[in-house]
Amino acid sequence: MTVSNHNGTINITETVFANIVGHVANSCYGVVGMAAKSAGDGIVSLLKKDHYEKGVKVIPGEDGIIVEMHIVVLYGVNLPAVTRSISKEVKYMVEQMTGFIVKKVNIFIDGMKAN
Numbered sequence: 001m002t003v004s005n006h007n008g009t010i011n012i013t014e015t016v017f018a019n020i021v022g023h024v025a026n027s028c029y030g031v032v033g034m035a036a037k038s039a040g041d042g043i044v045s046l047l048k049k050d051h052y053e054k055g056v057k058v059i060p061g062e063d064g065i066i067v068e069m070h071i072v073v074l075y076g077v078n079l080p081a082v083t084r085s086i087s088k089e090v091k092y093m094v095e096q097m098t099g100f101i102v103k104k105v106n107i108f109i110d111g112m113k114a115n
Helices: 014-027 049-055 079-098
Strands: 002-005 008-011 031-034 056-061 064-074 102-113
Touching: 014 031, 014 049, 014 056, 014 064, 014 079, 031 049, 049 056, 049 064, 064 079, 079 102
Parallel strands: 064 102
Antiparallel strands: 002 008, 031 064, 056 064
């Protein structure tokens, strides 16, 4: 994705967005880690820091981007509270670090882990 201003043009890859989203999500209470986008076989594996792009999708649009992310949370946490917190933090950090407007953050909880 590209950002242009009076200084020039900056191209930001999806990997950069994924790293921002992954680091922000992992810093939020109740999140165990990022999960791969396709857990079709029912087995969810946690992603390492250098593979966050497997759990994040960024969809560009005319008036902003949509971030889709897959996470694993701690068993027993308040899911609405955790997802609100993640959504707010991801939106803020992506907008601050990249200059892109985040229209929506879609969070998929792919698993729970006991502490």
